[in-house]
Amino acid sequence: MRTIAIVNQKGGCGKTTSVVNLAGCLAADGARVLVVDMDPQAHATLALGIDPDALEENLFDVLVDPGTPVPIDRIVLGVADGIDLAPSGIVLSALEQKLVAEQAEDRTERLASALASAQEAYDYALIDCPPNVGLLTFNALRAAREVIVPLETSFFAIQSVQKLLETIGLLSDRIAHDLSVRILPTLFDARTRYSRDTLAEIRDLFKELCFDTVIRQNVKLREAARRGAPLVSFARTANGALDYSALAVEVAAESVEDELDAPALGADTAVEPPRQVIVQFRNAEARDVRIAGDFNGWVPDKGVQTRREKAGGEQVWTKILELPPGTYQYRYVVDGDWREDPSNPEKAPGRVGERNSLLVVR
Ligand SMILES: Nc1ncnc2c1ncn2[C@@H]1O[C@H](COP(=O)(O)OP(=O)(O)OP(=O)(O)O)[C@@H](O)[C@H]1O
Ligand SMILES: [Mg+2]
Incomplete structure (x- = not known):
């Protein structure tokens, strides 16, 4: 089972719509999908035709007490061909508060444990998250290996997603597993120049992290909910259905590529060994300096060693990377602010406004 969390702390960017419609399209292609509704608003539950208030049990009962666990299959409902639902309810917000108060060590692992028994039954678990990065989202990230971040094609959305990627980087350090993050542009309106420019900016900034598929605005998606x-x-032929079908094809292709890649690497493909690459950032005032680039999925400091020293009146952050030969783009994240490398005149070509710094490893 591939477990994918759909995350963005920004409200209304299309998380639930993406979970439900990606589930629909994966299932239409024959996959067995479990939708896990981790949002107390229960929008995914509603959008799959279930009234959360009419249920006696939901995810709360599965996650609340690890001592006497309720197995997830006891609350799972069959909602459509190929789609099962682990429903939510407003009580999940009480769970979040309870977990905060408890300080229990396993409080971020409840969902991961609950899903362990579902591994064989499904090809995909898609987790819908609430619009904040609290303990429910943290549980989702702990259970997932993959993250899809729906990103509205608007300027402020880009700013906030960089913060989110940073948070995911911190979380993936803390939970000691890698999360593969992909960006999904949503609510695209091809008629406006603004939307087109923003999409170009998103593609430029996130490059291959960004799905090729773009979800257009389509009122039928609201009707479906x-x-x-x-x-x-x-x-089937509404734009919204076509877009999510294209996304399903891309998502499904990723695992195929993984499977194809594995033997190829072990066979006689020449793989260049990684080189140790050192970059330094000097500054008198900065308190926290990280590095993010296409080499680490733009997740700040993922896979990077850091040394910090004082030199003169300045702090020097030394970042040690292990990279195979190639050309990489990167930026520093200085106290949460994404910046070019001031000591590196090489920039990624072709960008308007802000540019990424360029690193060539030979
Ligand atoms: N591509 C789209 N075209 C038209 N309407 C859309 C599209 N995507 C989402 N919507 C609508 O926008 C609203 C917000 O979408 P959605 O509920 O999926 O966002 P969300 O990120 O899950 O929100 P929240 O953060 O509150 O959970 C909904 O009314 C939904 O039907
Ligand atoms: Mg939602």
Whole structure:
């Protein structure tokens, strides 16, 4: 089972719509999908036709007490061909508060443990997260290996997603496993220049992290949510269904590539060994300096060793990277602020406004 968390602390960027409709399109291609609704608002539950208030049990009962666990299959409901749902309810917000108060050591691992028994039953678990990065989202990230960040094609959305990537980087350090992060542009309106420019900016900034698929604005996606079913199940040729079908193809292709890559690397493909690369950032005032680039999925400091020293009146951050030969783009994250490397005149070509710094490893 591939477990994918759909995360963005920004409200209304299309998380739930993406979970439900990606589930619909993966299932239409024959996959067995479990939708896990970790949002107390229960929008995914509603959008799959279930009234959360009418249920006696939901994810709360599975996650609340690890001492006497309720197995997840006891609360799972079959909601459509190929789609099961682990439903939410407003009580999940009480769970979040309870976990905060408890300080229990396993409080971020409840969902991961609950999903362990579902590994064989499904090809995908898609986790819908609330619009904040609290303990429910943390549980989702702990359970997942992959993250999709829906990103509205608007300028402020880009700013906040960089913060989110930083947070995911911190979390993946703390939970000691790598998360592969992909960006999904949503709510795209091709008629406006603003939307087109923003999409170009998103592509430029996130490059291959960004899916090729773009989700266009399509009012039928709203209708589908009201009707309680994925759009593809009743309007296959609507733009919203076509876009999420294209996304499903991209998502499914990723695992195929993984499987294809594995033997190729072990066979006689020549793989250049990584080189140790050292870059330094000097500054008198900065308190926290990280590095993010296409080499670490733009997740700040992922896979990077840091040394920090005083030299003169300045702090020197030395970042040690292990990189195979190639050309890489990167930026420093200085106290949360994404900046070019001031000591490196080489920039990634072709960008308007802000540029990434360029690193060539030979
Ligand atoms: N591509 C789209 N075209 C038109 N409407 C959309 C599209 N994507 C989402 N919407 C609508 O925008 C609203 C917000 O979308 P959605 O609920 O998926 O966002 P969310 O990120 O899950 O929000 P929250 O953070 O509150 O959970 C919903 O009414 C939804 O139907
Ligand atoms: Mg939602």
